[in-house]
Amino acid sequence: MKSQAVLLVNLGSPDSPKEKDVRQYLKQFLMDPYVVDVPGWLRWLIVNCLVLPSRPKQSAEAYQSIWWPEGSPLVVLTQRLTDKLAKEVDYPVHFAMRYGQPAMEKEILQLAKTGIDELLLVPLYPHYAMSTVKTCIEEARRVLAKHHLSLKIRLHPVFFGHEQYISVLDEVTKPYIEEPFDHLLFSYHGLPERHLRKDDPTGSHCLSSAECCQQPHQAHQTCYRAQVYKTAELLANKLGLKEAQYSVAFQSRLGRDKWLTPYTSERLVELAQQGVKRLLVICPSFVADCLETLEEIGIQGKEAFIEAGGELLTLVPCLNDDAKWVSVLTDWLKQSWDNYPQLDKV
Ligand SMILES: C=CC1=C(C)c2cc3[nH]c(cc4nc(cc5[nH]c(cc1n2)c(C)c5CCC(=O)O)C(CCC(=O)O)=C4C)c(C)c3C=C
Numbered sequence: 001m002k003s004q005a006v007l008l009v010n011l012g013s014p015d016s017p018k019e020k021d022v023r024q025y026l027k028q029f030l031m032d033p034y035v036v037d038v039p040g041w042l043r044w045l046i047v048n049c050l051v052l053p054s055r056p057k058q059s060a061e062a063y064q065s066i067w068w069p070e071g072s073p074l075v076v077l078t079q080r081l082t083d084k085l086a087k088e089v090d091y092p093v094h095f096a097m098r099y100g101q102p103a104m105e106k107e108i109l110q111l112a113k114t115g116i117d118e119l120l121l122v123p124l125y126p127h128y129a130m131s132t133v134k135t136c137i138e139e140a141r142r143v144l145a146k147h148h149l150s151l152k153i154r155l156h157p158v159f160f161g162h163e164q165y166i167s168v169l170d171e172v173t174k175p176y177i178e179e180p181f182d183h184l185l186f187s188y189h190g191l192p193e194r195h196l197r198k199d200d201p202t203g204s205h206c207l208s209s210a211e212c213c214q215q216p217h218q219a220h221q222t223c224y225r226a227q228v229y230k231t232a233e234l235l236a237n238k239l240g241l242k243e244a245q246y247s248v249a250f251q252s253r254l255g256r257d258k259w260l261t262p263y264t265s266e267r268l269v270e271l272a273q274q275g276v277k278r279l280l281v282i283c284p285s286f287v288a289d290c291l292e293t294l295e296e297i298g299i300q301g302k303e304a305f306i307e308a309g310g311e312l313l314t315l316v317p318c319l320n321d322d323a324k325w326v327s328v329l330t331d332w333l334k335q336s337w338d339n340y341p342q343l344d345k346v
C-alpha cells in the first residue's frame with residue numbers, strides 16, 4: 001500500500017510583529033523572482049533601497065494592530081485548519097508557509113523522512129498567480145533537487161470555480177446578505193498587470209481589451225483576473241444578487257507599476273460618495289484571514305469608507321477553519337490522487 005501525506009501551503013507571516021522580524025520576512029518575500037519579477041540586480045536595488053528602508057516600520061505597525069496572543073492570524077488559522085483536516089484522514093496532514101515559518105523545505109524533508117511515497121501539495125489559493133501558486137511549485141522542485149528526494153509530489157489545482165468552493169462561500173456569506181446592505185464589494189489581492197501578460201501562454205490575450213476576461217479562453221487557465229471575476233460571478237449568482245448590487249476591486253498595491261484596477265482604496269471612497277451607506281466586503285483571494293483582510297480592509301478600509309460618507313463596513317470572514325470548508329477539503333483529499341498532476345508534469 002502507498003503511504004501518503006498532505007502539505008497545505010499558504011503565503012506566510014513574520015515570526016513576530018517586531019520591525020526586525022518584519023524586515024527579514026519582507027526581504028525573503030520580495031527577493032523571490034516570482035514576486036518582484038525583474039532582473040536580480042534591479043530586484044536587489046528595489047528591495048534594499050526602496051522597500052526595506054521604510055516599509056518594515058509601517059508593516060510592523062499594521063501587524064501589531066491585528067496580531068493575536070497565539071501569533072499571526074494567518075498562521076494560527078492555517079494551523080487550526082490543518083489540525084481539523086488531520087482528524088478526518090488517516091495520513092499525516094502538515095502545513096507550511098512559502099515565506100517565514102514553518103518553511104516548506106523543513107516540512108517536505110520531515111515528511112520525506114517518514115518514508116512516504118507520495119505527497120499532495122495543496123496551495124491554499126483559489127486563483128492562479130506566479131507570485132503564489134507558481135512560486136510554491138518551484139520551491140517544492142528546488143527542495144526535491146537539493147536533497148535528491150525521490151518523493152512523488154502531486155499538485156492540487158486552483159479551485160476558483162469549483163462548485164463546492166462556491167457553495168461554501170455562499171453558506172458563509174448568506175447570513176451577511178440577509179441583513180440590510182447596499183452593496184457587496186469583492187476585494188481581491190492585486191497583481192502588477194505585467195504578471196498577467198507574463199503568465200499568458202498565448203502571449204496576446206490577457207489585457208488585450210477591458211473585456212478579455214469575459215469570454216472563455218485557453219489563457220484563463222493561468223489568468224488571475226479571469227479567475228477572480230469568475231468567482232465573483234458564480235458567487236453573486238448563487239447569492240441571487242443583481243449586477244448593480246456587487247462589484248470587484250483589487251487591494252494591496254505595492255510600488256509604482258500599474259496593478260489590476262479598480263483599486264479597492266479608490267472604490268471604497270467612490271462607493272461612499274455614490275451613497276452606499278452599508279457596505280459588505282468579501283475577500284475571496286484569501287482562504288484565511290490575514291493582514292490584508294483584518295488590517296487593510298477591516299481597519300484602514302473601514303476608516304476610508306466612513307470618512308468618505310459611508311456608515312457601516314462589514315468584512316465577511318474568510319473560510320478559515322469553518323466546518324463546511326473542512327468538509328470540502330476533506331472531500332478533495334479523499335478523492336483519487338491520480339487526478340492530481342505530478343509536479344514534473346505541470
Ligand atoms: C492571495 C494571493 C496573494 C497574491 C496574488 C499576492 C501577491 C503579491 N503580494 C505582494 C506584496 C505583499 N503582500 C503582502 C501580504 C500578503 N499577501 C498575501 C497574498 C497574496 N499576495 C497575503 C495572504 C498576505 C498577508 C500575510 C500575513 O502575514 O497576514 C505583503 C506584506 C505586508 C505588507 O507590507 O503590506 C507584501 C509586501 C506582491 C508584490 C505581490 C505580487 C507581485
Ligand SMILES: [Fe+2]
Nearest residue numbers: 011189252292
Ligand atoms: Fe501579497
Ligand SMILES: [Fe+2]
Nearest residue numbers: 212213223226
Ligand atoms: Fe484575461
